[in-house]
């Protein structure tokens with residue numbers, strides 16, 4: 001092979017010497033290869049065939065019951081200086097990190113096959129894309145990476161051309177939670193992950209490469225790697241605005257990215273086009289606007305709650321050639337989860353036991369589907385454009401049962417960065433640990449920023465420079481609850497009403513009132529026609545709670561201060577300005 005692949009070949013040999021696999025397989029991404037892997041996994045029980053008539057070429061995978069979500073407490077960023085990883089990351093020195101991981105990898109592939117997966121994050125011919133190679137001993141990881149990335153021969157050819165790539169080493173090990181770590185070495189563009197087969201821990205192109213390592217590269221090279229969906233909103237005049245939105249894990253990105261407009265809007269000609277549902281890489285173009293690509297090629301989406309009513313596009317996408325992880329099944333082997341709402345009943349739960357609602361839900365709350373984006377009816381042809389799409393609005397949002405109104409607009413970029421930096425959200429089942437606890441999750445990147453958040457905020461602020469035509473910044477909250485504990489906003493398709501207002505603000509046609517936290521719509525500024533919103537809903541979704549925000553700004557101030565002297569002065573000044581204007 002040519003000399004530009006020498007580094008890759010040498011690394012594969014070094015890893016093989018350490019892990020001692022029985023065989024080495026270089027993945028080409030072909031159908032034949034995939035068929036053989038699937039057949040092997042079906043034979044050993046890793047994959048269970050689903051109903052071929054209702055779900056052609058689709059599979060169920062039951063993970064180890066202790067391996068169902070990301071493990072933030074076992075995820076490390078290894079920089080030489082601890083301060084460079086920041087208080088937002090667990091840290092280990094690169095020397096200690098490598099020593100600890102290499103001890104785990106020693107001999108771990110005896111009796112297994114080592115797979116080499118060359119992949120490209122982003123369209124193969126895009127200057128914004130980046131390549132990586134994942135080495136793994138898991139055929140399940142190979143099958144998922146094939147859906148989630150541009151994997152195989154074309155990626156290898158690009159790696160050969162460029163000579164550089166991100167190195168990811170993965171082994172499922174023994175799936176022992178006490179022998180499980182996900183470590184990142186940003187200065188070496190290297191990832192080492194051991195002991196888990198779960199998506200965010202094991203599909204290294206996703207969170208490990210496209211967010212933690214890429215955020216570090218992006219800072220050096222002047223772009224942004226973000227935990228954001230990208231959608232195109234087409235209006236009845238046929239114009240499309242592209243919107244990027246950051247919501248924490250399991251807080252609605254997939255749903256918003258695939259939104260189907262509610263009655264009335266559909267007929268009028270409104271349409272949402274899906275570019276991506278989880279990750280967004282963007283950089284300033286020559287015209288000063290931010291241009292974005294989705295580095296992924298598939299969706300690794302939350303199954304529970306997905307129904308014909310909540311997300312018909314997702315449901316259509318997963319009708320065939322999908323891998324379902326930790327869902328329940330019906331008596332005739334159709335996938336089933338809580339909230340699927342299709343009139344069927346589960347027979348077997350995600351652990352493979354007879355379904356007993358007193359015992360456990362049929363699907364794990366973080367059960368997922370893996371499916372190619374090309375199968376999505378709303379997938380935008382622009383998602384394959386090597387130049388990316390120009391972003392008109394950036395939207396931040398979280399799960400906030402109280403205080404935070406339905407939507408508001410930041411005054412300017414600096415204010416927008418503060419709004420992102422002070423995001424809060426209640427935790428979900430996407431990560432191991434307690435669910436429903438409010439925590440700060442700046443830009444939805446708490447688990448994913450590969451460096452010190454203080455430096456990250458400074459990087460965001462730095463985009464406001466001469467010639468920049470930056471998107472407007474907004475904050476939304478679909479999850480405000482009323483005194484009865486129920487969501488006040490219908491959400492899902494009706495979120496289009498909020499997107500319409502956002503685009504109206506971008507175009508200068510929608511109204512708003514000035515409040516200390518930003519520009520808020522009055523009830524009259526958003527089309528609420530046909531919705532059944534009570535008195536309480538209207539006042540909480542559109543109101544401004546002065547005392548509550550006073551306390552919130554104080555809490556934001558002390559949160560930011562915890563980052564110490566590295567926190568940008570401009571951000572603290574912005575916090576002080578808003579705190580003062582609340583009075």
Ligand SMILES: Nc1nc2c(ncn2[C@@H]2O[C@H](COP(=O)(O)OP(=O)(O)OP(=O)(O)O)[C@@H](O)[C@H]2O)c(=O)[nH]1
Nearest residue numbers: 249250251252253254255302304305430478491492
């Ligand atoms: N009440 C309400 N729930 C929503 C809304 N949108 C999404 N959800 C629920 O939020 C959960 C997760 O939504 P997703 O769209 O899969 O979340 P995500 O942000 O893509 O998650 P990750 O893949 O973990 O990054 C599902 O149970 C949805 O039903 C909404 O507008 N209102």
Ligand SMILES: O=C([O-])CC(=O)C(=O)O
Nearest residue numbers: 070199200207249278430
């Ligand atoms: O990381 C994963 O496995 C899934 C995901 O998108 C998230 O948790 O945000």
Ligand SMILES: [Mn+2]
Nearest residue numbers: 227249250278
């Ligand atoms: Mn995510």
